[in-house]
Amino acid sequence: MNSEQRSAPAGGAALSRRGFLGAGLGMGTALILAACGNSATAGSFDMRGTPSAGGRLRVGLTGGGATDTLDAHLSVNTTDIARIVNLYDTLLELDHDYNLRPGLATKAEATPDGREWTVHLRDDVVFHDGRPMTGRDVKATFQRITDPENPKNGAVDLQPLREIVVVGDHLVRFRLDTPVSYFDRLLAAYTSGIVPVDYDPQRPVGTGPFRFKSFTASQQSTFTRNEHYWHDDQPYLDELTILNFNDDDALINALLSNQVDAIGQIPPALVEVLESDPRIDILNSETGSWTPFTMRVDQAPFDDNRVREAFRLAVDREQMVRQVYSGQGRIGNDMYAPFDRAYSKNLPQRTQNLDKARRLLADAGYPDGITVELVTSNIQAGAVEAAQVFAQQAKGAGITVDIRRVEPTTFFGDDYLKWTFAQDFYYTRDFLPQAMTCSLPKSAFNETHMDNPELTRLVKQATATVDEGPRAELIRRAQKILYDEGGYIVWGFANQIDAYQRYVGGLVPDRTGLALSGFRFRQVWLREAL
Missing domain, CATH: 3.40.190.10 (Periplasmic binding protein-like II)
Known part of the structure; x- marks a missing residue:
């Protein structure tokens, strides 16, 4: 692994990309040091x-x-x-x-x-x-x-x-x-x-x-x-x-x-x-740390958005947080960066809907259900447990999950970023640096192989926008695309x-x-x- 792909606490994650960047003040706004020099909080x-x-x-x-x-x-x-x-x-x-x-x-x-x-x-x-x-x-x-x-x-x-x-x-x-x-x-x-x-x-x-x-x-x-x-x-x-x-x-x-x-x-x-x-x-x-399931949007079966939506609807998020984190966390809504001031509060909260998931799979050509391999590893506390809980939950939607557990060094080895269905881990970040890291075609860690021209345009435009108001609106539009079409299942924050x-x-x-x-x-x- 190169200098940008170094092991995480569990032994393998690319820690440099999992770094956290502050919510901060808007661009062009001065940060003035308090006279006392102590922590403002x-x-x-x-x-x-x-x-x-x-x-x-x-x-x-x-x-x-x-x-x-x-x-x-x-x-x-x-x-x-x-x-x-x-x-x-x-x-x-x-x-x-x-x-x-x-x-x-x-x-x-x-x-x-x-x-x-x-x-x-x-x-x-x-x-x-x-x-x-x-x-x-x-x-x-x-x-x-x-x-x-x-x-x-x-x-x-x-x-x-x-x-x-x-x-x-x-x-x-x-x-x-x-x-x-x-x-x-x-x-x-x-x-x-x-x-x-x-x-x-x-x-x-x-x-x-x-x-x-x-x-x-x-x-x-x-x-x-x-x-x-x-x-x-x-x-x-x-x-x-x-x-x-x-x-x-x-x-x-x-x-x-x-x-x-x-x-x-x-x-x-x-x-x-x-x-x-x-x-x-x-x-x-409470943190913005997340351990998502990653679906490659360019590879079957996840190149069909109906399949991706079915997998998102197969998740009982409250049960995941309760069992994987012993209740010590919050449910997610398939979107990262919950502490970003531009985080959209208008995206409907996804909940488990097994009937709809089965209909979506049937419409996508899987009327008798679907079998997938999920690659997991001890890359972060709760990752393997999350894979096991998801496999149980998904059965109700006609999804059979074959879990393949590998060592962290294997997970982050030559096949890293190539797994069709896997997991990953990030610490708290704001939306734009996180999106630049993992959701654009040229992102260093685009696990889902996302390549949406409108998403790319919005992220780049927001990155170059000085005014916080217009920038926030661009971010929310980008979030809507990821929510509707992305390859992440963001089920919770630990x-x-x-x-x-x-x-x-x-x-x-x-x-x-x-x-x-x-x-x-x-x-x-x-x-x-x-």
């Missing part, structure tokens, strides 16, 4: 008292391995993301409500034609080694990501970037080949952490809340407080340790035996068990469920789909320093 949650300084936080996660890295732009798995979020900062940030906020930049503005973005940098940021961060470092960072000889994660999204002009130490201009109305959101992606001009991932230096101390791939990594961090009073912790575990059982046992203080992504079925322990709290976050010891403060719900408040450990403190 801190007051909207119960932060469990007044933060106290000191102590060491031990975080347990699964998904690490021999390929673990500290490289700011080559995250491979969950533990990598946890490390880079705390070592490096981005120009803009996503808050816990999934809104775009200032980061290392105080303001981002677009020209009326959307082809140039001017970014104003903070003047009080220093790297871990004491050097001031300047526009030259920003330029070097994005040149590294988009290096045509060695592209990093995020390079696909940044393809329109033509030139980076350093106007001064704290002013940078990004010039694009084509307008991108959500370019500011790309500046908030965790794959765009700012690094110094002479960056060496073997001796990682960033501007993040924690500094590198030690790292052993597949085992653990330790970081110390950045005493010169630009966020007022943050981080509160003296030290952060991220420990790798091989499976969920080992992870949960580590929490219950107090070997760790917090763990990420627990199985939904264990929520009640952990909640019964008076020492443990559950962090349950909650992100984590657990932590009750003496841990500052962990709050987060919509991105990443564990433990989006791994923003700069906001975490300990009631009892360990």
